[in-house]
Every structure is written in structure tokens, then in C-alpha cells.
Amino acid sequence: QVQLVESGGGSVQAGGSLRLSCAASRYGAYIYNMGWFRQAPGKEREGVAHISIMGSNTYYTDSVKGRFTISHTISLDNAKNTLYLQMTSLKPEDTAMYYCAARTISWVSLPPSREQYNYWGQGTQVTVSS
Numbered sequence: 001q002v003q004l005v006e007s008g009g010g011s012v013q014a015g016g017s018l019r020l021s022c023a024a025s026r027y028g029a030y031i032y033n034m035g036w037f038r039q040a041p042g043k044e045r046e047g048v049a050h051i052s053i054m055g056s057n058t059y060y061t062d063s064v065k066g067r068f069t070i071s072h073t074i075s076l077d078n079a080k081n082t083l084y085l086q087m088t089s090l091k092p093e094d095t096a097m098y099y100c101a102a103r104t105i106s107w108v109s110l111p112p113s114r115e116q117y118n119y120w121g122q123g124t125q126v127t128v129s130s
Helices: none
Strands: 002-007 010-013 018-026 033-039 046-052 058-060 068-074 080-087 096-103 124-129
Touching: 002 096, 018 033, 018 096, 018 124, 033 068, 033 080, 046 068, 046 080, 058 068, 080 096
Parallel strands: 010 124
Antiparallel strands: 002 018, 018 080, 033 046, 033 096, 046 058, 068 080, 096 124
């Protein structure tokens, strides 16, 4: 069982920065992969960035390469993961609801598909104005 809670969304002007956080509380589960997805109104949910918890390998969709950075930490008691998404040089087209996702079934190579994640957060809104 995993609970994911995102925070850090907000409204910024183009060129600005935001840092999203996702607190992942684990109850007897091990997280193999984590990722950030986003969904704009009228569009499908798309993967933005992914990370393997062991080894910290990362993957970015082309539209955010060089602007977004995904990272994670693990608490000292190994009970909580925290996922981050540092977003810089934001553009109006980055406007969307951003979701954190986790996979506990097994490790998969990056990037995991949307269907391969089995836990999701409730989302945090990011709005970039021109």
C-alpha cells in the first residue's frame, strides 16, 4: 500500500520556475519506479519524467529535456520516498494538472507506460501565463 501526495503547484509567468514534491508513504511496499505525468484540458495524460529508485536512472520526454529535473530522496527509516520535479524556463504549454505515480510490482525499464504504474496521487495544478 502506497499513498502519494503532491504539492508545490501554482501559477507562474513564462520563464519562471516551480518545484513539485510528491510524498510517498509506503506500508509494506517497495517502490521500483516513480514518475511525473501531466494532463491538460482535453488532452491525454502524458509522461513527463521518470526515475528508477535503485540507481536513480532518469528519463524525460523531449519537450521538457534541459528544463525539468526529476529526483528523489528516501527517509532514514526507509518508510517514505519523496519525489521532486524541478521545473525551470516554464512555458504556457506546460500548463496542466501534474500527477505523481509509483510502481511497486517490479522494476521496469524507463520509461514506464501509464498502465505500468499502480499508484497515483491526486494531482497538483501548474499554470504558466504568457
